[in-house]
Amino acid sequence: MGDLHVAQIKRRLKDTTYPHIDVSDLSKHGADFVEQARLTRALAAFVLTKIAGLSAEDAAVCVTDGPEDNGVDAIACVDSEPPLLYLIQSKWTDAGNGGGATLDEMMKFQKGLADLVTMNWNRFNGKVAARVAELDNALLNTDLRIEVIFVTMGSPQVAPAVANHMGDYIATLNDPTEVALFTYLNQGAVYKLLVDDTLSTQIDLTVELSDWGRMEGPPDAVYGHVGGAEVAGWLHDHGPHLFDRNVRLVLSSSEVNASVLDTIEESPERFWYFNNGVTALCESIDKAPAGGTERRQGTFGLKGVSIVNGAQTVGTLARALRAGKQQELDAVRVMVRFISLESAPEDFGKRVTRATNTQNVIGGRDFVGLDPEQTRLRDDFSVDSLTYAIRSGEERPDPEKGCEFTEAAVALACARSSALATQAKREVSRLWDDTSKAPYKALFNASTTYVRVWRSVQILRAVEAELDRLRGGLGNRERGYAVHGNRLVAHVVFAKLDSARFEDPAADWGLILAQVPELTANALHTMTEKGEAEYGGYTASLFKNATKTDHLAKMTIEALA
Template sequence: MKKLWVRHIKDALHTGFAGHIDMSDYEKASSSVREKAFLSRSLAALAIQRFTELSAKQAAATVVDGSHDNGIDAIAIDAASHRVILVQSKWDGSGDGSLGLGDSRNFIAGFKDLLDTKFDRFTPRLQAREEEITAALDDVDVTFVLVVATTGRTELAKPSAAVFQDVLDEMNETQQLVSVEMLGLVEFHSFVAEGLGGTRIDFNAQLENWGTVSEPYEAYYGVVAASNVAEWYERFGDRLFSQNIRKALGNTSVNDALANTILDSPHHFWYFNNGVTALCESIKKTPRGAATRTFGDFSLTGVSVVNGAQTVASIHKAWQRSGSSLDGAMVWVRFINLEACPEGFATAVTRATNTQNSVETRDFVALDPQQDRLRTELVLSLKKTYAIKRGEPVPSPENGCTVVDATVALACANREPSLAVLAKSKVGSLWESTEKPPYRTLFNPTVGPYRVWRCVEVMRHVDLTLSDLKKKLDGRPRSVCLQGNRLVLHLVFREIDLQRIDDAEYDWSSELRKVPALTERALSSLVKHVDDVYPSSYVTSLFKNITKCRDVVQKVRDDWPKDFNDGS
């Protein structure tokens, strides 16, 4: 069976990627060597397709395999989900192999070099994408998916597994930045089979407390036991999402939170989740339960979940972890009957249900009276515009700022380094509750317009200086400059006079003139102490670790000569 499945995958790779995979570096190689390289690269491209919506041609363009590839065979950037997907692929004709210890170490070493922007250690294919990759690394919300793709066994030997576990332990110590996905023979064969379309998905579903909409198009709605939803995915896998804009995304932080909610608070799940929308070629209500709306049985044909793929997959994950029991958790479900719908309606539903605006924590900040007060005072005192709500015009830098600017600047100006860390790694957490710290630490009746505006000015001066310094740096120092920018800002604030920041008559320009020199000094010292104290730590995760950042800040300040006022 294994060899048959390997043959199926091999045929699918030739069908899907012939003419798309760059094989110019194998022109003089033997046919057998060239063939194995093609299959390995195509497998990497297919793995990329598993986590993105890229076409075969687009996925093939993500392949960076070659001599001195530093363990990375493909890299894709999904800007919408703030994810970087990295693949190492190994073609195994026997169907029984696995990733070795050396390859595992090479993959992680390459990942570390990528985080440190050591592009000279990679193939020209990857180097050509330096600007795109650097922009992704600069994204404060970026997460990484490390994909091991092989036509062999999914399970790694213990030494190889330990290599990946070490990087997970280090980089995820404060929040999930990295996940590891193993794709083996079984997963790829299933993916190939799904790509053929498979048979139509038909099943019966029981809706509790159901209702119906008859005009203009027929639909049914109600609640379904989460365990039943998990069984749908167990039976049909990603084929459930044939018309969705994306398949299940694996171990993302949102999906993990969904799974944890359904395990920890199953009776709250219906209230916390938006539910599932599915399109059906036809819907027939069976006679069972015909006299009541308490429950109803429905025969569904041609089912495709077009919104809620992550919900379904997360429920299935929780279902597996719980031993097939979800303790009464319920899910809101809509089934839309396409029988009488016009052409294009299914596509319109899919697009609309996947692009509706979500409510963010920033939206609740707009309800705080302190924000309205600051908006008024900034206009009256400084003639500056203060944009609070999403969607409001963003003022030009000289004419004003946003609530995001104010939050980050005030957080970094605080004596507590942890707020600067949150401003960098999870600014939304500073707004989680407008009734308590850290929000109330930053925004309260004592915070006036001059403090807000002057802190924003310092932040912009620091950012401008760091932007200039970044051009002269590479490797790990450059990563510190990018990822440690908010800690640099915090250090600068600790060295300027904040005692008179609220004094309208104070010549604040005298403090601003100190900022460029302080910024350069702070960065230089930060690079030194990061290398001295945490030489093996990944820079991306280090600056999201409050304990380590407190430690580094203290060492930098202990090392600085006290020739500036500490007015913080």
């Protein structure tokens, strides 16, 4: 079926992205060469329409294929949560039984990816050069996720040795946190993208609900708990169409997802207690006769299912399934409710989706306000006519009149150690995730005075102000250090100041603060020099790696002695 599939795919390209592809840079080439290149570019753009959700016109504009493209045929920046950067390498062939990616092709693509994340723009063509400002902004975003896609009309799956070359590099980007994902699309996968357009996306489920209950409608609804492996299987079997009515798909990485995964791995038997569960809409609900009215176990047939709340829960359960956590998932129970729209008002589904995704979430940050140490600090601030905002939702005070808890936690973390400065950059909420133990207790305890908190905040602000001032005159690489390494730079500045004087009422605080701009500039330049010589690579990943940042901080402090 290879030749038939190629013909069908070519026809779809001709109807979608092909008409919008620019080939003006190929005017010196023959018609056959131009046609092959246009199909290659149209294929890259088509993948962006399906995976990134771009229009055919917008996807065509993202094409960078051409001489000196450095192995990257299309680049798309998508403003989403989290922001996404798509990098595409595409290979068109009219041969239905064409081969898969070669090692040379994958090595070229990997090298282009490495040059892009390190902002070596001189190694790319004019199409990329015209977008440097856009790409700089994307790469300097600390929440960025990168989707790397190799698409080919070859029919085989990628050879292990070829896949491993890119996989090994992706692993370095993902150390210690997930930043990038690699996907290989062969002819069969591309054809499936076409088929998905034509098939109904209705999802029907048969679900075993334990301890179930029923909400008599209209609208009718049932609820109960389901095994973790079964819920994970829904996404495995049906893919992202499971979330067609949701406000967002599964986030590739988030603090909430990390917490859900921790529960699965560390205390799966308590998952039901710690998780809000899943809400799904469906077209109809039918109960199988087996079991009658007995509520311990019930089998339900659900037509047209779409999950509208709990996508992150389902996605993380599926992630655990892929990681081989079958034993843990067997112990997980998930609270699930299905709401039938069969007799509901016309807009009821939209109202449920909106309401279940806009309710306020109570998290670790909210419990900080209950800590007596925070209350003590707030009172001590007030004695000096300063404001210390400790509760979520409190108005942030004017900078000269005080600060709020999050800023104080980051300042104290940067002052205390490179490890906590790195944590503040990688996943700041972990600093106060549990107010009963470290790292929170290491920062906020009976010995933490309001003077130390306030002066630490002032130093952090002075560091940030100087980094902001410097950024405009920095090269691409050093600007990456100023953005991604700002917390470690602050740690170095704290280390070079005399911390014993932070709480000395006789100290000339203005004189101490005056040292910060020069220290910041020296720390940044030295850190960039040492970091480039020792590590290089993608700065966002570097400054989330506690081992590397500890070594880099020590080298920088020693060099500034």
